[in-house]
Structures are given as structure tokens and as C-alpha cells.
Amino acid sequence: MHNTQRIGIIDIGSNSIRLVVYGRSENGAFQVIDESKYTARLSELVDSDHRIDILQLQPMVDKLNHFKRICDIHYVDTIRIAATAAIRNASNRDEIISYLNSMTGLQIDVLSGEQEAYYGFIGMANSLNVTDGFLIDIGGGSSEISLFRHRKIVKSISFPFGCVNTSKTYGQSDPLSDSDMRRIQDMVRQAMLEEPWLAEAPGLPMIGLGGAVRTIAKIEQLRTKYPLNRIHHYQMEDESVSQMLQKLRALPLSKRKNVPGLSKDRADIICPGIVILQTLFQHCGCSHYIMSASGIRDGLFYEMIQPDAPLVPDVLEYSLHNLIALHLSSLPQEHTRQVDRLGGLLFAGLREYKGLPEEDARYLHIASLLYRIGTNIDYYGYNQHTFYMIMHARLYGITHRELVLSAIIASYTTKSRARQMAVEYKEILDEHDYSRIYKLGSLLQLAIALDKSETQSIEEIDVQVKKNSLRIQALQHRGITFEEMEVQGAAKEFHKAWDLTPVLTS
Structure with a gap:
């Protein structure tokens, strides 16, 4: 049981x-x-x-x-x-x-077409931190498209064409001929002209749901050898989708079935699906694609567990809370909350001195709350387990780059090891992220040292940068002898990243 x-x-x-x-x-x-x-x-x-x-x-x-x-x-x-x-x-x-x-x-x-669009929206909106955009769900027999603003649906429509019925009606040529592609495009455009609002919000991202969209992402990730095996929140440009369509159209079905990332049971309907997607994208004047792995089934689930308010107020915080409840409920959470709080105070003290960007506080916040998640696998070497679990968890509300940053910061031990980990994701990270990882990773280790006894003995701190040192004064505490020694132990790695030596005093 x-x-x-x-x-x-x-x-x-x-x-x-x-x-x-x-x-x-x-x-x-x-x-x-x-x-x-x-x-x-x-x-x-x-x-x-x-x-x-x-x-x-x-x-x-x-x-x-x-x-x-x-x-x-x-x-x-x-x-x-x-x-x-x-x-x-x-x-x-x-x-x-x-x-x-x-x-x-x-x-x-x-479900009515409106309900189908609604549940798809709830599933997407609870897993992506996107406030405005078009949401498109291309199914087998219909395509639902919604305009949303401030995380609320403004308009939605269900069109009676999808991958399967469109392929059955217009996609019998093998490969898909120019004339059949134009017939599909004309059908979609004619339907969209009946909904003038679709062309009245250019410049927004198009969020894609459904098997066709996931397949497009899989094919592109394998083609480009993308280092992260994660479709959710994967982004693509219109040019890449256009190039993919042309390459797939050039292949007969027998060869299309062998394309990496394209399942054999979708090979015959993928081209009509991409034509529908691209025609909608261009008519709406969208900026780029964002792929969502969450959709209608997730929306139905959220309505079942919280029927009065299925839309969560903060995607990242809700996701973090769920991960913590799943994997860290057996550990004293007062410690990680203390690390998060002290880390925030250290960051605030250093921000003025170093001109740190505001988003760095979010990466530190995520890493502080999740740095011990790897102990679920084993205490020994838990840092590497932490990295693996964060990278593969259903952590929502952040981009792929932000996920990689948070995982490396949470599992930080030394600058050299962090660099080795980051190099594998160089296509996702930018040139400034290496320094960001060293700074925030060593800052997290310093925050951990300030509560190494896990007694939350330090209630308040004052942070001052003086010459080559970071002066941390414990204003209210119940003894800091243990933490003083731990801060000394974290000082070497902190100095490498910040050119500052941390000192804890009372």
C-alpha cells in the first residue's frame, strides 16, 4: 500500500x-x-x-x-x-x-476547443515564466491558439485542422509537394483571416505544445548536438524551423523515418504539422519559438489538486517548494533557509561594491535552497549528486542557461572543478557566466559556513568591504566560535573569486 x-x-x-x-x-x-x-x-x-x-x-x-x-x-x-x-x-x-x-x-x-486551450494554457503557464505571448497546441485533429497577456488568456480559437487530418487531406504526396504545401498554407491563412486579433500583437514569442512541437525540438537538439537533454523551455528561431521543413520535405517517407529525433509513427505527419506551425507563426508576427513540455494533461492535474486557483502565482517558487517537499522534507529546512537568508545579506553587501546584476540573486537563492538535495542519493560526493538532480528535476520558471548556472553554483566546491563542469555547457553559457559561477559558488560556500553548526546561531550580520577583506560582523548571535573556523576554511576559494578575504567577527 x-x-x-x-x-x-x-x-x-x-x-x-x-x-x-x-x-x-x-x-x-x-x-x-x-x-x-x-x-x-x-x-x-x-x-x-x-x-x-x-x-x-x-x-x-x-x-x-x-x-x-x-x-x-x-x-x-x-x-x-x-x-x-x-x-x-x-x-x-x-x-x-x-x-x-x-x-x-x-x-x-x-472538452470544447476553448476548454482544451485553457487546460493547455494552465499546464504551460505553471511551468514557464512567460507573461505575454501566443500559445499554440497542434494536435492530430485541431490546432488551438491563444493570445495571453499578464498570464491571462485574452482570446483563443480552435481551428479544425491538425497534423493527422491535414496530412490525410492535403499531405498525400511523398515527399510533400510544393502544391500540397501551398494548399495547407492557404487553408491556414484563410482560417486566420476570420480572426483578425491574431495579427494585432506582433513581436511576442510563440509557445508551442504538442507532439509536433516536441519532435521539432528533438530533431534540432540532436542535429546541433545540444548539450542539454531538455525540451521544456528550448528556444528556436523561425529560420531554423524553415530550414528543418525544407530538409524534411526533401526526404521520402522511407528516409524520413530514419531522421534522428523523429519517431517512425510521426514521420508521415510531421511536415504538415510544421507547415501549420510556421504559417501561424508568421501570420502572428512572432519573435521566436519557446517549446513547452507541459500542456493539457498538466493543466487537468492542476485543476484537480487546486480547483479554486489552478494557476500558480510564482512559477519558480512553486516549483522550488515542490522539489524541497519531495526531496528535502526529511532534513532540517531551517538550515537551508538560514543559508538562503545569509547568502542574500552577503550578496546585498557585495552588490554595491562589485556592481552585481540583480538576476544573480535569483541563482544564489535557488542554489541555497537546493544545495543539499544530492544527499538523497548519498552524503559522500553529494555535490555531484546535487548537480545531477537539479539538472534533471522538474524545476520550472528558469531558462536552460539559468538551470545550468543554478546547478553548478549549488554543487560548487572549487573553481577548477566548476570550470570543468561549465565547459560542457559552453554553448548555453555566455563568457561572463564563468566568473558569475565562481563568485556565487564561493559566496554560497561562505553562507553555508556561517551556519555550519546548523543551529542558526547568527541572527543578523553587517557586511562591509574594507581594503582586501570582507568584514562580516555578527550583530546578534548565540556564539560564533564554530562558524569563525568554518569561514576561515571557506576563505581560500572565496578569495580566488572575489579578491577579498572574508573575516567573521562579533
Whole structure:
């Protein structure tokens, strides 16, 4: 048995059906504990009368019952099932839902286009620190696009075309011909002309959801040998997407299936999907692409656990709190909070002297709260475990560069080791980041030294830069003998980065 709440989310899309199982602890912390996918291609089953023959749904019934068994294995308490465009637009929708219910016992909700856009937005907005933009979700049978401002949807529309049904109607040439590509572009443009607001907010980023968008990111990352295996928050320019489309269009399906990053079950529909995406992007006058790995299933989950306020107020802080609750709840959190507080005071004292940028305080804040997360694996060598866990955690609200910076700072031991770690990510970091890592990493070590006893004995400090030293005066404390020795131990690495020797006095 288990002592956590288990929630299953099943998304019946037009191309694929996906299950995600979440575990939620008593302290509110949650994580994905299982997932499964089935390529259903429901949009291909729609006939000329917009019907889906019930007799063709047996494979889907088998898979839904399989998903039910997975949920049973995990002792899932609640299952939420949502169907999107293929079933929503079917003329015999009620018959399909009744049949699936009778064969599986599952209660299926059919989402409207507006609801589909909303849940996709919640999933994205709770995982990306983007306040304004266009959100596009290209599915198998529909494409939802929303304009959002200040993290609120202003307008949204669901277009009845996606990767699968567009490929079925216009993408039968192999490779995709110029004439078929123009037909797809004309279809999309004609639909967009009915929604003039789409062209009234140029210069915003386009946030992409769905399998087509994730595939584009995978292909590009493998092509460029991108050092980070992370699609969420990956950014691309329009030129790169255009070049990818031309290269994929030049390949017949048999060769397209061998493109690294492109799964064989998506190779036949990827080109129409990119044409839809690029046509929407250019019509809206967007600045660049940002890829989101969080979408409708995440949005459904957030609504289930916090129905009154599914949109979190601060993406980064919410994500940090969840990680801490998941992995650090067994450790005294008073210590990491003290390190975070003292680190902030040290940073404030040094900022005026060194002219430090404001965003550096955020990296130090993240690293201070998470620097011990690696002890979950083992205390010995926990610094390297900390780096690994931060790099692979669902830490949201920061860019790839900020993630790398935070992970190296949190796991900092020496300047030379930090440089070795940073070199691997030189394509992501800029030339000033090396110095930033040394400074903030050694600053974190100094903050740790100020509470090495883990008793929070120092209540207040005054920080002054005098000649070649950093004078730290403990204004209120319950004894600092232990911390004085630890500060001496951290002084060497701190001096390498700052050309200052820290001294703790009372």
C-alpha cells in the first residue's frame, strides 16, 4: 500500500492517447510516477460524414482497459479522462462516448476547443515564466491558439485542422509537394483571416505544445548536438524551423523515418504539422519559438489538486517548494533557509561594491535552497549528486542557461572543478557566466559556513568591504566560535573569486 494520493490523467487526443500517473504526498508534493502512450490516429478513422465507426475502436478499447490496469497497479484514487478534437467533432460523438464507457467503465469528458486551450494554457503557464505571448497546441485533429497577456488568456480559437487530418487531406504526396504545401498554407491563412486579433500583437514569442512541437525540438537538439537533454523551455528561431521543413520535405517517407529525433509513427505527419506551425507563426508576427513540455494533461492535474486557483502565482517558487517537499522534507529546512537568508545579506553587501546584476540573486537563492538535495542519493560526493538532480528535476520558471548556472553554483566546491563542469555547457553559457559561477559558488560556500553548526546561531550580520577583506560582523548571535573556523576554511576559494578575504567577527 502507499501513503500518497494517486491521480491518473488520460488524454484521448486525435493522434495519440496518453496516460500520466501522478503521486501526491501528504505534504502536497507531487511527481509523475508512470506514463504510457498509444498512437491511435483517431482522426484517420473519421469518414466523409464525420463519423467514426464504432467497430474500429476495439484497439482503443483494449488500450484504455490496459491504462486502467496500470492505474490499478498504482492504486490510483481518481482517474480523469478528457477527449479532444477527433471525438469532439465526430457527428456520432455521443454514440462513441457511450460505447467507450460501456466497454471500459470510464467516464470520459469531451472538452470544447476553448476548454482544451485553457487546460493547455494552465499546464504551460505553471511551468514557464512567460507573461505575454501566443500559445499554440497542434494536435492530430485541431490546432488551438491563444493570445495571453499578464498570464491571462485574452482570446483563443480552435481551428479544425491538425497534423493527422491535414496530412490525410492535403499531405498525400511523398515527399510533400510544393502544391500540397501551398494548399495547407492557404487553408491556414484563410482560417486566420476570420480572426483578425491574431495579427494585432506582433513581436511576442510563440509557445508551442504538442507532439509536433516536441519532435521539432528533438530533431534540432540532436542535429546541433545540444548539450542539454531538455525540451521544456528550448528556444528556436523561425529560420531554423524553415530550414528543418525544407530538409524534411526533401526526404521520402522511407528516409524520413530514419531522421534522428523523429519517431517512425510521426514521420508521415510531421511536415504538415510544421507547415501549420510556421504559417501561424508568421501570420502572428512572432519573435521566436519557446517549446513547452507541459500542456493539457498538466493543466487537468492542476485543476484537480487546486480547483479554486489552478494557476500558480510564482512559477519558480512553486516549483522550488515542490522539489524541497519531495526531496528535502526529511532534513532540517531551517538550515537551508538560514543559508538562503545569509547568502542574500552577503550578496546585498557585495552588490554595491562589485556592481552585481540583480538576476544573480535569483541563482544564489535557488542554489541555497537546493544545495543539499544530492544527499538523497548519498552524503559522500553529494555535490555531484546535487548537480545531477537539479539538472534533471522538474524545476520550472528558469531558462536552460539559468538551470545550468543554478546547478553548478549549488554543487560548487572549487573553481577548477566548476570550470570543468561549465565547459560542457559552453554553448548555453555566455563568457561572463564563468566568473558569475565562481563568485556565487564561493559566496554560497561562505553562507553555508556561517551556519555550519546548523543551529542558526547568527541572527543578523553587517557586511562591509574594507581594503582586501570582507568584514562580516555578527550583530546578534548565540556564539560564533564554530562558524569563525568554518569561514576561515571557506576563505581560500572565496578569495580566488572575489579578491577579498572574508573575516567573521562579533
